[in-house]
Amino acid sequence: MAKTVCIIGAGPAGLVAAKTLLHDAPGGDSFKVTVFEAQSRIGGLWPSSREDDGGLVHPTMIVNQSRHTMHFSDFSWSPDSAQFPRAWRIGDYLERYRQRYCNNANLRLGCRVIKADLVPPSADNSDHSWHVQTQSTDGGTEEHTFDYVLIASGFFGQPHIPAAAKDRNLDIPAVHSGQYRTLEGLLGDPKVKSGKILVVGGQLSGVEIAGTIASDISSAVNSPGPRRNDFIDQATGKSKFSVHHLTQRPTWVVPLMTPVNPAPPAPYFHPLDLGQQSLERRPPGPLKNTQGHIDVAAARRSHEVFRELLRTDQSMFSPLLAIPPDVEQQPFLAFSDTYMELVRAGNITISCGRLDSLSGSVATTSTSEHIEDIAAVVLATGFKAACSLSFLSEDIKNTLSLSPEDLNHTVALAFHNTHHPAVPNLGFVGFYRSPYWGAMEMQARFLTALWSAGGPSSSTLPPSITEALKSDDSIARSLALRGDPRASQFPMGDYAWLMQEFAKALDLDRIPHTVQMPHRSTGPESTGEMNILTTARYPARNIDAARMAEVQLSLSNMQATALECTRGRFVSRAIFRSLLGKWNLQRTHVSRHGEQPSGRFTGTAQFLLREGTAHGREEEFAKLKEESGDPGFEYLYVEEGEFVDDTKNLRFNATRRYIWRYVEQDDTLSVWFVKTDDDRTADYLFHNIELVEPDQDNGTGWPAKGGHMCIKDFYDVRYKFTFQSVNLQQWSLSYNVSGPKKGYTLNGQYTR
Structure with a gap:
């Protein structure tokens, strides 16, 4: 008879726990899963749409880890997804994951667990069980009995x-x-x-x-x-x-x-x-x-x-x-x-x-x-996590060493925050600060294997799990870190090490890359080929062809991104990011027409950040909004200073404005004219900035070029962007303008 599991929370942790219990129990064992979620939707922190602003995460927030980290092993992002999705896109991913893997779970939305009592063994049941009380949004309550309770309600209980x-x-x-x-x-x-x-x-x-x-x-x-x-x-x-x-x-x-x-x-x-x-x-x-x-x-x-x-x-x-x-x-x-x-x-x-x-x-x-x-x-x-455990009895809270005011070590749990040996039919997934999705998936696999074998004290545990539990010091480590002034920001353990330790306990292999990966650098400092850890490199054992295809697609997406990076993708994005703010500008102006001034401009150039606008690109903008919901950012470029022509004894203040835009979908950086009657509104395209593969030995930066035909006068535009690691240190911009009405050269140097 299938064992019953109550999962509390339908965010990433709850969904991956449900999927793993339903699909990955070893030896053909099965679990009957019910998921209780207090909200009216799944996703936990992650909003379900751009309009869903009732949760703890802004729907349009950009996540701080890429899609190559924020995914589960057997469910890939599409290759054209943003590298760093908006929060509501994470919610959409989770809904598709639920539809793919969790349809056999009994999902109870708008239903909060208000009490969970551990029931001792009886004449009818030789094992401990749980008596669970829930309350729906209309105030009605229900009573349930489960063999196991799995807490996946997250660490963000209350501000x-x-x-x-x-x-x-x-x-x-x-x-x-x-x-x-x-x-x-x-x-x-x-x-x-x-x-x-x-x-x-x-x-x-x-x-x-x-x-x-x-x-x-x-x-x-x-x-x-x-x-x-x-x-x-x-x-x-x-x-x-x-x-x-x-x-x-x-x-x-x-x-x-x-x-x-x-x-x-x-x-x-x-x-x-x-x-x-x-x-x-x-x-x-x-x-x-x-x-x-x-x-x-x-x-x-x-x-x-x-x-x-x-x-x-x-x-x-x-x-x-x-x-x-x-x-x-x-x-x-x-x-x-x-x-x-x-x-x-x-x-x-x-x-x-x-x-x-x-x-x-x-x-x-x-x-x-x-x-x-x-x-x-x-x-x-x-956030405080203690309220996420309010339904547990005081005895169990004490067993878990609950410390409500400790925001990092609220409870002390065994084997990387998965369970406590004194409460063997209670499990945790994702219940620690800043959990990685791969670690959550590993926690779910570990609990599934542990419970399938009868719990932490069972004599039928696989040898790898027995050995892992024997050497585990997670509880002692958590207690020792409480109040430690030298505790790390993320004391649970670093991601790669956690994945290694779970894989060892579960006897899982890390699969290799499927292509030859590029090197980070050449010469004596080279560390060899990139060896990038992602969740997809630890697939579950004995998965079917469809799930393995998802694993391979995730791996392929990551490998393709790594290869594209070494061919210049994302350099435009890095340039765009680092332009923000004020630059000092020195520019020379040499006219080939004697009646036009030649001289020097001294001033500043500001890149003022704003949300992307549709002006001048209405059709493209509508497509961006429809396909990705993310038009990105742009800059209002404002140049101010003084122009001096000593030969003609000219001196006057000068200003000019442009709009600079970056579009991730095609990795393009572009410059647009502003309207003559509205100096904050884009009018039409001036030029795209096309990067040119640099000579890595010349020590001067990324070259780029552009061009613009103004009736019969052509603007030949040249750039050079010089980085110091992530930040632009300086850059230059030159125009060589030639034609029947115009003939001059501009050379500008931008420094902080």
Whole structure:
């Protein structure tokens, strides 16, 4: 008779647990699965559509790991999907996954588990069971009995609000970062307000939400249309709002695309996790855990890895972001394409410290700094997981060593947070901070194998699981890390090591790449072929042909991306990202027509970030919205300065504007003219920027070219983009214009 399993939560963890119990139980065993989900939809954190804004994740948020990491082994993304999907696309992926693999599960939406009691063995049942009580959205309750309970409700139980922000008399709105959607939703009517938006919290969510809000302000101020009037000071034309970020410590901030090799001035780029999960960069032999307690030597080694990757200590963006070479504190990491340049541009101001108090519209920090003129507060202060276990009895909570105020080690569980030996028919999937999808899938496989064999104390356990449990110290490690000031940011364990340990316990092999992979670099520093870890490299045993085809497609997609990266794909994206902000501009103008001036221009060029607009490309824009729902970003380019022609004794102020656009679908970077009667609206295409394969030995950067025919006058456009790892260090732009009406050459140099 099939054993019954109650799964609590229908997010990624709950769905992969249901699929694994239904399809991957060893030896032909079977489970009868019921999934209870308190929301009216599946997906957990992940919204089901662009319009689904009731959850904890903004529907249009860009994820910080690529689709090559955010997938399950036997369900691939389509090859033309965005490398970093929007959040609602993750929800769509999960719905398709459910339809493919979970139709035989009894899915109960809008049904919350309010109590789960462990029932001791009886005359009718020699094993423990569970008595589960649920409540539907209409208030009705039901009673159920299950053999097993699997908790997959995630670590984001409820927002953590620091004491300094609780029950305060505020004149301003204050929300948790998971609630932010729009500026108007945060501020109310922006026409009658101004000031700073204070973001509190400096790890992943703090950096991401500060970058998001600053980007939203930039877009509101620099986009065409009447909305901008609500956000600008009518007297100065400048933004009424800015972001002030209160962070406890400097954090390494990594963009979503990183160099395949950071050394050359013309690097190739790939999604950051294709670099993070490159096994050829690890020492030979079995992997060792790089997370947990971080001593000084390990901290310095980790800092050096980031310093080598980024080729900066971050001081060029702000002294408060600088990480000195002798730092002993363990490193912290965040991901953002916009945060650093928005800090450098002044859109984000940083203070270091903790929030000490909030009163009226003033915040006081632990360093006694007073931050005044606050228009709103956004708390990026994490989540508490304890409420996700509220249905368990106090005895079981004590057995799990529940610590409600510990946001990282809320419970202490065995074998990489899968179970507790004292409660053998209770399991966990994805119940830790920042779980990788591959690790969740491995947890589900481990529990399926464990329960199929009779539990952790069974004499029929496979030898590999018996050995894994014998040497496991997960509970002791979790308890030791509580309150440890040197605990790593993600103390559960690094992803590659976790995958190795689960695979060893499950006696699974990591399958090889199916093509010859490129090298990161050539010469003495070469580490050999890329060896990139993805979930698809650990397929389940004895899967059918259809599932294996999905595995192979995922593997093929990743391999194709790795190969395309070494041919220049994503360089345009890296250029576009790094243009954000202000550049110093020196340009010479040499006319071949004596009556026209020749001279030099000195000034600045600003790339002002905003959401993509349709003007000038209405048909293409509609197609982008329909196919991907993601028109991307663009820049309003504003050039201002003084032109001097000493020969003709001319001196005058000059300005020009363009729109710069990047489209990921075809990896194109383009420049557009603005309308003569509306200098924020694109008119028509000036030119596409076509990259030219560089000579990696010339040490000068990525060449590019473009062209434009203006009636009978031709613009021959040349660029050179010089990188220092992820960041543009400098770039140049030249025009050679020839024709019956025009004849001149421009040579411009852009530096920070």
